[in-house]
Amino acid sequence: MTNTETGHTLSKPTDWQSTAMSRRVQARYVRERIFKVFGLLAILTGATFLFVLLFNIVSDGMGGFYQARIKLEVSFDPDVLGDPSVLNEEDFERSVYQANMTQLILGALQRQFPDVRTSSDLRRLVRLVSRGARWQLRHMALKNPDLVGTTRAVDLLASDDIDQVIKGNINIDVPESDRRVKDKELGWLTRLQDAGLVSKKFHHLFLTSGDSREPELAGIWGAVMGSALTLLVTLVIAFPIGVMSAIYLEEFAPQNRLTDLIEININNLAAVPSIVFGLLGLAVFLNVVGLPRSAPIVGGVTLALMTLPTIIIASRAAIKAVPPSIRDAARGLGASPMQVVFHHVLPVAMPGILTGTIIGMAQALGETAPLLMIGMVAFIVDIPNSINDAATVLPVQIYLWAESPERAFVEKTSAAIMVLMFFLICMNGVAIWLRQRFEKNW
Incomplete structure (x- = not known):
């Protein structure tokens, strides 16, 4: 078609109702839908990976805010700690720092397990409790000297291995040679649990202390x-x-x-x-x-x-x-x-x-x-x-x-x-x- 005034060729008017144009429009709509689907899949994939990551972090990390504790009747023996009624404040503080706190913990455990006699079993028995329990008892004695000469029920920190057993992070069904916690220790732990002496409590040390080689004492x-x-x-x-x-x-x-x-x-x-x-x-x-x-x-x-x-x-x-x-x-x-x-x-x-x-x-x-x-x-x-x-x-x-x-x-x-x-x-x-x-x- 030619314009008689200018001599230019005019394009043929588009037939929007034609079959070819309908196919083109439909194909465009299909491509748009495919693009939207791929975009939605990309968002869902990213959100899924993010959810999995956050779920793993939270599921693993929640246990870090809690720590297993073992309640024992601890006798604050003046022969071990020193007598605050005789010693002045400075000498008593020095005596407490030099005291063998393991002796107090072992005495509390032996009262709970009188059948444990051999030295090797006693060493294993003490390993139920964290090394931080010694610091815990020392802090209690220094803060309140009136405890000396009395017997008190104290929630002592469990060791990291015992803590992981209680939280279910260590498989106790594998052979004894393949795990750090042995059968005797598991038996003692079971007796403590049956007696209602084991609990999980919020672990404030994680938020208030510095780093440590002992996991149960490490904080941020x-x-x-x-x-x-x-x-x-x-x-x-x-x-x-x-x-x-x-x-x-x-x-x-x-x-x-x-x-x-x-x-x-x-x-x-x-x-x-x-x-x-x-x-x-x-x-x-x-x-x-x-x-x-x-x-x-x-x-x-x-x-x-x-x-x-x-x-x-x-x-x-x-x-x-x-x-x-x-x-x-x-x-x-x-x-x-x-x-x-x-x-x-x-x-x-x-x-x-x-x-x-x-x-x-x-x-x-x-x-x-x-x-x-x-x-x-x-x-x-x-x-x-x-x-x-x-x-x-x-x-x-x-x-x-x-x-x-x-x-x-x-x-x-x-x-x-x-x-x-x-x-x-x-x-x-x-x-x-x-x-x-x-x-x-x-």
Whole structure:
């Protein structure tokens, strides 16, 4: 068909009711449905893997918050502990620390099992109770000297093997040679259970103590404090430097090759593997500057370098999102460039800046590789009190427990992961709340 005025060939009008067009439309609808099905399958697959992961962590980790205990009648013998009515406070404290607490525990067990006589059986019998029970009794005697000379029912910590048997994590149906808990110990445990002397209670030591070689005594408070001190150093260094850098690059820096090069390097640093920052911390802060090894200060400085690009990029995006009309209005009222930025632009951009900072800090909280490079993988028992004390952090603590051979550390590892996930969820929740609470739509 040809237009007589222009001489151009006109296309034939589309017949939307034709069979060919109907087939094409149907085929398009089929492709759309297939795409939706694949998208739904992808979401369901990801959600399934996430559910399985969380289920395994929670199912393994819940046992870490509970510990088996054995109730025994303990006689606080003054011949063993010392007589507080005769000794002064200092001498009594020294006597308690030097006392053989195993003798008290063994006496309580022998009253429960008078038929156990041989030395080998007595050693096995004592192994029903954790080594931490000695510390438990010592703490009770020091806290209340009036206990000396009396007999009290005390819930003593069970050993890690007995605890795992009670929780069903050790298969007692296998031959005796293939398990650590022997038949005699199982028989004694059964007698204690029949007498109602075995229970599972919330294990507060897991949340209030430091690391230990004994699983039933190991806790995460040392790692939590190490993480808190490390993140404090990271925040103090990275936040002001990152925000000031973003303000300069976005509001004051001239557009030239130098600033372009800086922006490219910032974006590239955000994608650098975290272990590279660990190598930098090892080479500079430990070997050159001489900061204390395995301390929150060196960990915080290293993580600050890793977090800086994230904070700068997020802060620049928040500042750029501020409408130009706010700047123009401030300039129109006679505000200086510094006043425009700090009195008008920065307060409006602060919710986005804080959101990016919290996300960067959450990323730093979950990092392990850079801290391994600077020595924060050491076995630390004491709770750190300053940024110069030796410390570890939650991800590294999880790594250490995952490498331990004892079965009881499996649930400790999962429980520590649950605590770490709780902190990460809280930090991300705060970031979402800040964005929704203070963000303005222009």
